[in-house]
Amino acid sequence: MPTAKIVIYHNPRCSKSRETLQLIRDAGVEPQVVEYLKDPPDAAALDGLCRKLGVEPQALVRFKEEEAKSLKLTPKDPRPRAEWLRLLAAHPVLIERPIVVRGAQARLGRPPEAVKELL
Numbered sequence: 001m002p003t004a005k006i007v008i009y010h011n012p013r014c015s016k017s018r019e020t021l022q023l024i025r026d027a028g029v030e031p032q033v034v035e036y037l038k039d040p041p042d043a044a045a046l047d048g049l050c051r052k053l054g055v056e057p058q059a060l061v062r063f064k065e066e067e068a069k070s071l072k073l074t075p076k077d078p079r080p081r082a083e084w085l086r087l088l089a090a091h092p093v094l095i096e097r098p099i100v101v102r103g104a105q106a107r108l109g110r111p112p113e114a115v116k117e118l119l
Contacts, residue, residue, distance in 0.1 A: 004103035006031040006118065009041070009049070009095070017098040020109030024100070027119045031100070040092035043085040049099055050085075052106035057084035060096045060108075067093050 006024060008031045011017045024031050034041075041049065050057050058075055061084070062068060071091070079087070088095055098109040102118040109115050 007034060007101045008032070008109075009034050009036045009097060009099040009101075011035070011037055011097045014097055016110055016112060020098045020100065020112040020115055023109075023112045023115065024119065027116075029119060036092050036095060036097070040089060041095075043082070043089045046085045046088050046095075047081075049101065049106055052101060052104060053099070053108060057081060057088060060088060060099075061094050062096050065094055067091055 006029055008017075008021055008024065010021055010033050012035065021031070021033065046057065046060070050060065053059070058077070058079075061073060061075075063073060063075060071087070073087075073094075096108060096110070100107050100109055100115040100118055105118060107115045107118055
């Protein structure tokens with residue numbers, strides 16, 4: 001795994017995302033930074049991230065965002081997996097961040113220290 005590139009799905013306006021990026025850099029690694037609000041992942045990429053994280057798509061939804069409220073999203077919403085993925089792809093502001101990927105593994109940087117095992 002040492003040769004696998006680290007990728008961070010990053011929002012520079014988010015303090016946890018900035019802290020996680022700095023933690024990775026402090027470990028001597030320069031990750032590939034994907035600013036997912038500028039370059040949003042499609043549903044297939046989000047599906048891969050969810051599988052690497054071992055979570056269902058609704059686990060990545062920021063339900064407190066205004067956009068989630070306006071879409072009337074709730075954690076117990078019975079939408080099919082594919083619909084959640086399409087929704088996140090269409091509304092990337094709803095994606096929980098940061099997500100750090102290395103090879104076949106991924107971690108959510110909440111707290112930032114959760115990504116240390118990927119370094």
